[in-house]
Amino acid sequence: MAEERFDVVVVGAGPAGTAAAYTAAKGGLKVALIERGEFPGAKNVFGGVLYRKQLEDLIPDFWKEAPLERAIVEQRLWILGEDSAVTFGHRNYKYKEPPNCWTGLRVKFDQWFASKAEQAGAIPIYETVVTELLRENGRVVGVRTDREDGDLRANIVIIADGVNSLLGKSLGIHREWQPDQVSLAVKEIIALPRQTIQDRFNLDDNEGCTIELIGQTCGMAGLGFLYTNQETLSIGVGVMVSDLRKKRIKPYDVLEGIKRHPMIHRLIQGGEVKEYSAHLIPEGGFDSIPPLAGDGWMICGDAAQMVNAVHREGTNLAITSGRLAGETAIAAHAKGDFSAGALEDYSKAVRASFIYKDLKKYRGVHGLLASGDSEMLFEKLPQALNNAAYEMLLVDGVPKKEKQKIAFRHVRDAAGGNLNLLRLFLKGWRAMNG
Amino acid sequence: MLHLVVCIKQVPDSREIRIDPKTNTLVREGVPAIVNYFDLHALEEALRIKDEHGARVTVITMGPPSAEKALRQCISMGADEAVLVSDRAFAGADTLATSYVLALAIQKAEDEWGPVDMVLCGKQTLDGDTGQVGPGIACRLDIEQLTYVEKVEYLDTEKREIVVHRHLEDGVERVKAKLPVLITALAELNRPRRASLPGLLRAARYRPIVWTTNDFPNIDRSKIGLRGSPTIVSKTWVPEPKQVNTEFIEGDGPEAVAQALIDRLYATDLPQKLGWT
Numbered sequence: 001m002a003e004e005r006f007d008v009v010v011v012g013a014g015p016a017g018t019a020a021a022y023t024a025a026k027g028g029l030k031v032a033l034i035e036r037g038e039f040p041g042a043k044n045v046f047g048g049v050l051y052r053k054q055l056e057d058l059i060p061d062f063w064k065e066a067p068l069e070r071a072i073v074e075q076r077l078w079i080l081g082e083d084s085a086v087t088f089g090h091r092n093y094k095y096k097e098p099p100n101c102w103t104g105l106r107v108k109f110d111q112w113f114a115s116k117a118e119q120a121g122a123i124p125i126y127e128t129v130v131t132e133l134l135r136e137n138g139r140v141v142g143v144r145t146d147r148e149d150g151d152l153r154a155n156i157v158i159i160a161d162g163v164n165s166l167l168g169k170s171l172g173i174h175r176e177w178q179p180d181q182v183s184l185a186v187k188e189i190i191a192l193p194r195q196t197i198q199d200r201f202n203l204d205d206n207e208g209c210t211i212e213l214i215g216q217t218c219g220m221a222g223l224g225f226l227y228t229n230q231e232t233l234s235i236g237v238g239v240m241v242s243d244l245r246k247k248r249i250k251p252y253d254v255l256e257g258i259k260r261h262p263m264i265h266r267l268i269q270g271g272e273v274k275e276y277s278a279h280l281i282p283e284g285g286f287d288s289i290p291p292l293a294g295d296g297w298m299i300c301g302d303a304a305q306m307v308n309a310v311h312r313e314g315t316n317l318a319i320t321s322g323r324l325a326g327e328t329a330i331a332a333h334a335k336g337d338f339s340a341g342a343l344e345d346y347s348k349a350v351r352a353s354f355i356y357k358d359l360k361k362y363r364g365v366h367g368l369l370a371s372g373d374s375e376m377l378f379e380k381l382p383q384a385l386n387n388a389a390y391e392m393l394l395v396d397g398v399p400k401k402e403k404q405k406i407a408f409r410h411v412r413d414a415a416g417g418n419l420n421l422l423r424l425f426l427k428g429w430r431a432m433n434g
Numbered sequence: 435m436l437h438l439v440v441c442i443k444q445v446p447d448s449r450e451i452r453i454d455p456k457t458n459t460l461v462r463e464g465v466p467a468i469v470n471y472f473d474l475h476a477l478e479e480a481l482r483i484k485d486e487h488g489a490r491v492t493v494i495t496m497g498p499p500s501a502e503k504a505l506r507q508c509i510s511m512g513a514d515e516a517v518l519v520s521d522r523a524f525a526g527a528d529t530l531a532t533s534y535v536l537a538l539a540i541q542k543a544e545d546e547w548g549p550v551d552m553v554l555c556g557k558q559t560l561d562g563d564t565g566q567v568g569p570g571i572a573c574r575l576d577i578e579q580l581t582y583v584e585k586v587e588y589l590d591t592e593k594r595e596i597v598v599h600r601h602l603e604d605g606v607e608r609v610k611a612k613l614p615v616l617i618t619a620l621a622e623l624n625r626p627r628r629a630s631l632p633g634l635l636r637a638a639r640y641r642p643i644v645w646t647t648n649d650f651p652n653i654d655r656s657k658i659g660l661r662g663s664p665t666i667v668s669k670t671w672v673p674e675p676k677q678v679n680t681e682f683i684e685g686d687g688p689e690a691v692a693q694a695l696i697d698r699l700y701a702t703d704l705p706q707k708l709g710w711t
Contacts, residue, residue, distance in 0.1 A: 123638045
């Protein structure tokens with residue numbers, strides 16, 4: 001066992017763990033940051049969008065030095081039909097200075113973020129796996145790692161070991177996954193010359209664009225995305241595991257289908273696939289958030305199921321929860337009290353934050369996705385909307401009033417009648433406004 | 435107590451190296467740096483001797499400030515002290531100039547921490563592949579050199595002698611030598627250890643000792659850096675891939691294709707050459 005004792009041991013150097021380590025170390029605590037990857041970011045995967053606000057709370061003006069890809073000036077939403085799309089979007093150059101969000105690559109960003117925690121004084125312990133929590137009299141008192149003499153004692157362990165939280169499971173607060181609580185995302189990084197990307201997406205240097213995609217997920221609940229980086233595109237799709245099981249379709253087959261869509265194909269063609277990755281995304285939402293603290297421990301980020309699937313927000317929830325855990329650790333250290341009662345302040349802080357409020361708002365989305373309406377919501381309706389749009393814009397001598405009826409019929413028939421359409425609409429409304 | 439010096443080099447990770455098609459030079463930008471593969475085996479052997487006989491292990495590298503990371507890795511594995519010999523004046527050194535500076539540094543390490551009993555190096559670096567620096571150091575220190583060592587049979591600290599197996603092209607040579615001696619390590623020598631947790635903690639806080647030209651009052655400036663390096667790279671190129679005759683074997687189903695492949699192979703003299711019946 002290592003002789004020395006730490007104030008805080010953080011498990012996992014993703015955005016949540018690094019934010020916690022940074023905060024606690026900056027507050028003067030003795031912190032160790034443990035990461036199983038060769039370096040932070042080596043094993044981490046996300047869609048690709050980072051937001052300013054939450055990180056700026058931690059490191060003012062961080063974006064002037066952090067390795068970010070492109071400041072997003074335009075966000076598009078494409079509802080895909082088989083060979084068509086109904087598109088929405090908003091471009092605004094006000095998003096540029098200061099940027100609202102960026103595309104980023106984790107392999108660069110996480111390394112940079114962890115280096116800030118190291119500069120603040122956190123001791124990096126990488127390529128090291130935490131195999132279990134050390135417990136005495138029901139309290140967590142440290143961690144056991146897979147290294148020789150690998151026990152490390154600490155007053156507080158902050159658990160940020162990601163979506164498949166093994167430590168959360170060992171505490172009994174994280175159950176085995178249910179297939180309808182998790183989606184599987186696959187992603188490719190496709191290299192293209194900078195200028196080609198800028199031409200295809202109508203961008204200037206350092207400006208970026210994101211496209212979210214609904215439809216063409218083989219009738220399964222899921223979303224696709226296409227993001228612009230400096231000299232690469234990130235394209236991917238996440239699909240509910242319960243639907244993948246039901247349909248017996250592999251996620252990369254879904255991605256291949258999306259890549260062949262005529263509107264997508266034009267944007268990515270000629271590119272070279274540089275990287276392929278897959279990752280689980282917690283979709284359980286509000287109702288799957290576990291207890292957040294106990295005697296000697298706190299849990300944050302993906303490990304605590306903090307993902308807002310509707311707004312593709314995960315990293316900023318992770319960063320904020322990590323910061324709150326770090327701040328709670330500082331306060332607990334000052335009081336010399338590391339009991340569940342003292343660390344409960346972290347749960348309170350999370351409940352008072354946007355994390356809790358946002359996840360509560362979308363509380364019903366999980367039920368909607370798991371309700372068995374996937375075929376309808378992610379295949380039939382998107383296609384019907386495309387058919388309706390086609391009908392409306394086609395000039396073929398049919399009177400406009402008749403056209404409207406035909407267009408509406410497309411949508412109604414896809415939904416299985418007026419009543420069903422109303423039911424779906426209400427269900428969706430409630431899910432989004434829980 | 436024995437004093438062992440391990441010379442290491444931080445090199446670009448060869449698994450990630452690309453060659454710029456226009457200039458035919460290595461693209462080092464963005465390529466992660468690692469401790470030269472063979473040097474880790476040299477360090478491991480020194481640490482094994484330390485475990486068995488007790489020894490002080492000093493690691494020395496000549497390189498840019500970023501080489502600190504490589505030295506820290508050596509500390510995490512169990513080295514006692516790490517020295518970074520770093521100065522702009524050393525830049526552009528070839529193997530001649532490098533071995534000169536490293537030999538000076540080893541002499542200085544003797545002044546600081548006592549006589550050196552053994553110097554350990556990797557057999558060669560991944561980025562230079564010359565295998566000249568180890569022998570160059572031995573010549574300058576005027577000590578025995580045992581290159582391409584695949585096994586240390588025994589080390590007798592009383593008699594101050596060592597017996598090693600040198601792996602040569604035409605066989606293995608068993609050699610006895612008197613200390614002090616310089617060894618260059620093959621990968622077969624051992625399996626480098628994984629750092630312990632206390633080792634990692636020590637390494638995270640460790641700051642290597644830095645020596646610049648000012649720390650070597652008697653240094654001959656005509657023998658260091660570019661000036662001290664007679665090697666000239668006149669040209670580099672990438673060999674053209676060789677064209678080979680390719681034959682596609684087709685058939686109905688994997689079994690048929692496999693059978694066709696076997697038939698095709700048995701139609702050549704290859705099975706006979708390989709001793710198949």
